[in-house]
Amino acid sequence: MSAAPDTRTQDTVEIVAGIAVPDPYRWLEDDAAVPGEVADWQRAQATYAEETIWAGRDRDAVRAVVERSHAGAWPELPRSGGAHWFRVEGRKLQVADEPYGPGRSLVDLARFDGPGRTAVLSWFAPSPDGTVLALGVCTDGSEHNRVELVDVRTGTRRDDAPPELLHSSWGGGISWFPDSTGFAFLGLGGTAHDFRQVVYRRSLGDHGPSAIEDVPVPEGSREYTRIQFSADGRWAVAAHRVGTPFPVAVRDLTDPGAGWRPFLASGPETVVGHIVGDRYVAVTDLDAPRRRLVAIPLDAADPADPSCWTELVAESDTVLRAVLPVGDALYLSEFHRTAARVRILDADGAPRGVVPLPGEGALAAPFFPLTGLSAESRDGSFLFAFSTLTTSWGVYRHRPGGALEILQEPEIAIDATAEMREAIAEDGTPIPYHVVRPHGSAGQAPALITAYGAAGIPTLPQYQPDLAAFLASGGTVVQAYLRGGGEFGSAWFRAADREHRGTRDGDLIAVAEHVLAEGVAAPGRLALTGGSDGGLMCGNAITARPELWAAVLPRAPLLDLVGGFRNPYLEFVIRKAWGDPEDPVDVARMISLSPYERVRPAEYPLLYVEAGANDPRCPPWQARKFVARMQAAQRGEAPILLHVYENAGHGSGTGHDVIVAQDAAWLACLLGSLGLPDPVVADPAAEFSARD
Template sequence: MTRQPYPPAGRDDLVEELHGVPVADPYRWLEDPDSPATEEWLAAQEKLFSAELGALTGRDRLRARVAELLRSGSIGAPAWRGERRFFMRRTPDQEHAVLYTVDPGGTERALLDPTALDPSGLTTLDSWQPDKEGRLLAYQVSVGGDEESTLYLLDVASGERVEGPIDRCRYSPIAWLPGGKAFYYVRRLPATEVPEGEEQFHRRVYLHRVGTSTEDDVLIFGKDMEKTNYYGVAVSRDGRWLQISASRGTAPRNDLWIADLAASAPDSPDLVVVQEGLDAQTALHFGRDGRLYVFTDLDAPRARICVADPALPQPEHWRDLIPQDDEAVLSDFSILDDLDRPVMLAGWTRHAISEISVHDLVTGERVGRVPTPGLGTIGAISERPEGGHEAWFVYTDNTTPPSIQRYDARTGETTLWAASPGAVEVPAVNTEQVVYRSVDGSEVHMLVITKPGVEGPRPTILYGYGGFGISMTPGYSASILTWVEAGGAYAIAQLRGGGEQGEEWHRAGMLANKQNVFDDLHSAAEHLIATGITSPEQLAISGGSNGGLLVGAALTQRPELYAAVVCSAPLLDMIRYELFGLGATWNVEYGSAAKAEEFAWLNAYSPYHHVREGVSYPATLFTVFQSDTRVHPLHAWKMCAALQHAQASDRPILLRNEAETGHGARAVSKTVELAADQLTFLAHHTGLAV
């Protein structure tokens, strides 16, 4: 096909000296989304993208198949409060999942439907939390993908709003006190009270009494602390214990305090330090038996569960109940105590495959295992707040849409409790877990998904993330199934920086160790080629957010290894990333360019700064979202301009810039269109016949 010229983009002679090192930034003008020059450039890029993609074949077929597979719908785990049950479900024709409740008489009804709130489909339900009696519901919604959640209260019986809006509540937990008359929550300070550019930070914990003005909310915690702190807040099921945690940005550690609300007032809790200044993540659960259960990775990078007396909650008083495993990573736990022998269910991932073990609640002795439907991913385990003998969990794998499984501790049986509501014909695939060695000899696991009967090198997408301790686990994906059904292979590498092998694995891919993540991806690609799954001419890489940084670094470090790249919502200018979006909360993961040593780490791989003229780069598609308030699209804009200027081959560098969409949740139709564009691009540039 005849390629259109790239839109003109002026290159400024802007060079700054940082820690004695000159750093060029020729496209800084693209950091201003409202400038006429940026708007003109984006409009031209949209025209180019539409022309390029419009000339490719197979999009309609790919789009139709992705849409068909997404008609599986979805189902969420139940939350029990009082005599009611709450859960999320999306039917095949719905754009968003709907929050339902089952009333005391057994009647099921829709409680919150985002599409009913906003027929445009731009409103998303970000979070929800019923009070302890199931009578009031706190919920948060945002519009256009900006994730700027607004908090409301709903009367569950009538379905009527009773309070709100309360703004500046992004990522706020809600911790109800018994009786539904008050709750703790997290809110940012008003923009007028913080320095310019820091409006996304400066959170505080407040107590709000239902029916009163937020002007009367009581400041509980967070004054004069680190501006990027995130706060967690929870109240025990009996209402006695308050728990507050603080983490600097996304740091893999937290400080922790508790207060006995029976001995101090809710609006002035007497907070006692559990841990402060320790390099560990810890969470607490106050058992109905009076014991304190501690989930921690202190001295246990794969995590352990301890017990203690709530009156003596500090680490020196902890006693191991379920110690660290040598191979599996502890993910969560649940207590079932309406039994002759009460038990704890412990959730684990073993090389990213989920399992649940059963333990004696008093001694921690392993006494059994919860049957699961297959080798897949299990969501958080939940039980009734008042106790019982049942537990519920979400299960999914590469060919199974999410389902809710019920475990009965009295019989030891697991049964299907609720399936995703849509009936779809899922293609048969083979999933193999392989092990390969990275550059330094480290063993890395990878899932490889293929179509039965297809042999020899074939078009392949290699996907990775490698950051923030997030694990890549099996899950139902319409995009993956569509690609594999068409004859391609799909590989998911469990790179360092993730959580698949615990916190040590995470730290082996963060800060000064970030290059390990890129090396793990390159080695995964070489393994796929060496074992005959694919070839460099047929290999694509894909990643989003931190995974966008991953593939951005990969295409600049090893451009000859990859035929095509999809880079979505990426971080790419690692010298200035802290200045935009939520970037300042991530310097605990990446480092800060303000510090000489950490600048050297970042400058060594920052993708935008490693684009070189005259290099044949892979065909690259940047997909970004105009309302993204986490990772500003300017990263992709600047990188796209740099690559278009430098590209020495005829393989295209394209930008898909989507309006009124953000980093996270979106309508199903928008998901379908994005997937169709990405798969069409990758199919064309890897030779997959669609």
């Protein structure tokens, strides 16, 4: 077996807000600094990781259980347009008369493949009349996607797609004009690295650059914006900010001389919803941390004055998540102790019933509320995907006054049980977590904690292929709901945001100590994983309490906050979630919570960091620098591993084969570190089974 590659250091010190920050591995940020050096080092690290992870393990057996787990992955919901329904089947888009009815192949993504590159669907959106299908195509894992337009009648690729690139799918793709003559979209106004986003409008038949839509967003904002149109074509609303959206501007489209006018001013509150008649019906946390449902007149003289708002649903013990107009009803999604519920209301908020969900689990929804505004009901039905911690995604339809229709049964059922428990944080706050055990498992077990706790994004009791594969292999999953997430409303989020970011790390340690004290996890057989900002959580956990873990496995991680100041996208994220890179107090706090800065010589457990070469959010140098510093600081015997995957990004733009390879290596590493054998895939009594 090979050894970890040698890594040189340099005497680099950066002065940030008056603070000297040593950066001995800065050279690993720049692939072109010394021709080939970074690339060669990265490949050598990948070779070392692969040899270490797969030594003595059955690659075929591990890959097989991962492939099976992905049979239940989150589905792309069918979408309607005109008399048609459009859906994804493998790498093809189908058009049919019903969501899953017999149809014809309209688009094969293979037509967009490039040499050594697999095209991935970022989003798709049929025009309201169903004559044109728009789709976002990414070919390098980066999430940067281009708009393609396809004629539905002939299946031919149109030549009037916009030339501008979309940074990601977080803006929800395009927003069709109600008359199907064109669309609005959020695209890049320069290079992807510069991260300058612009709202454009484009009419079908246009060629050349798209027109800029002059939406009055806050000056200097790099935030995401999505345009929403009323079905009758009268109103347009610009929703601004990806994580905590609010309607920044409104436009009366029936008045040719009327431009955009300001609607609500920027503030910390979320006001996110849809146009219903002449009102904006929205979920908000203004004066309600668990949120309430309100209606705001679009023609109000001062829409920012809450006295003109009508409260439709008051705050309660459940956390409101989203509202969707369906025919003449409103479908209000919420969760109680992380489990999904859906209420049906009339336009004035009067109750009309509930949707009978299949169990205690989660509705499929994008990470961010702004992205979720692309959802709409054109046929008068509520179409949704649902899963639990032990059952994969099924697709269902409900109409006001009707019964629940099963459109697609879940593919996977895991023979396991889920139980909610609580740890107590240092400040006395209960921190809930689920324990998911294979059936028949009891007592101390090899266990994996998974968590996120950032950006107000809720971690929910839903099916995840990588965790399902671990359960199928005999492991126990602990899914923790840490502060910083959105599971319990905006107060839960703000309790670990910006100057309180360290709270999340304390919550994690409380959960880890509790599962050990309660006998859920066996001593020396507890692992940790998390992605993106959850990868930063992993970095802080291994540097703060290395003795707690048998292994730590960050995925597509953020690990170097100070280095992030130099990247336009990360600088945007850090300003939102951490503080001001020009304020010495904020910078000192960020240094104290940045894993790269926290590395000290110590005896560390196994560390396996997985990253994507084309990740636009957490670029691979974040992982490279942290691993280099950890390898130099390791005083124990456990390996410190890194694999940066080519043609991979932050996840959503990455091709299926690459994702399976990543999950297989992650699972093999996890099983080896916890002393679990390879899965026995031919065993008919396996814990993990596909349904017929």
